[in-house]
Amino acid sequence: MIEVVLGDITEEHVDAIVTAANESLLGGGGVDGAIHAAAGPRLAEAGAAIAPCDPGDAKATPAFELDPPVRHIIHTVGPVWEGGADGEADVLASCYRRCLQVADELGVRSIAFPAIATGVYGFPSRLAATIAVETIRSTPTSVERIRLVAFDAQARDLLATAVGR
Numbered sequence: 001m002i003e004v005v006l007g008d009i010t011e012e013h014v015d016a017i018v019t020a021a022n023e024s025l026l027g028g029g030g031v032d033g034a035i036h037a038a039a040g041p042r043l044a045e046a047g048a049a050i051a052p053c054d055p056g057d058a059k060a061t062p063a064f065e066l067d068p069p070v071r072h073i074i075h076t077v078g079p080v081w082e083g084g085a086d087g088e089a090d091v092l093a094s095c096y097r098r099c100l101q102v103a104d105e106l107g108v109r110s111i112a113f114p115a116i117a118t119g120v121y122g123f124p125s126r127l128a129a130t131i132a133v134e135t136i137r138s139t140p141t142s143v144e145r146i147r148l149v150a151f152d153a154q155a156r157d158l159l160a161t162a163v164g165r
Contacts, residue, residue, distance in 0.1 A: 058075065134162075
């Protein structure tokens with residue numbers, strides 16, 4: 001089941017949340033900065049221990065200071081938008097696939113995703129929403145509840161359109 005919501009991903013009641021990370025996994029701006037701030041300084045230490053993370057891949061850490069039921073943070077590195085001819089769509093799709101694979105390895109039943117790569121990485125939001133939904137729907141997973149968490153109303157509307165509501 002895919003749900004689209006407007007809100008703060010750090011307040012989601014799910015087993016795992018995804019962060020749109022940079023390759024160092026040390027924290028950054030946007031959603032990654034918010035997740036690092038909420039999870040506390042041990043998150044950067046754990047990220048450093050498993051870094052680097054290549055674009056399109058995903059790696060997990062504990063959720064540290066995030067409130068239960070969140071137990072895991074899955075870090076994924078989206079593509080930097082260079083106009084679309086450098087395989088950016090494939091890398092973004094890989095982010096969603098790999099996050100679901102990691103979630104399955106962890107036994108996650110519910111997960112929250114931000115809009116990966118649409119902030120400072122510049123991926124066009126409408127295309128990103130379509131890729132996210134199509135990839136999630138086509139990826140076999142044991143995850144039962146998938147929440148796409150939009151930071152603003154425009155992103156929520158794009159995601160809702162992609163889901164078909």
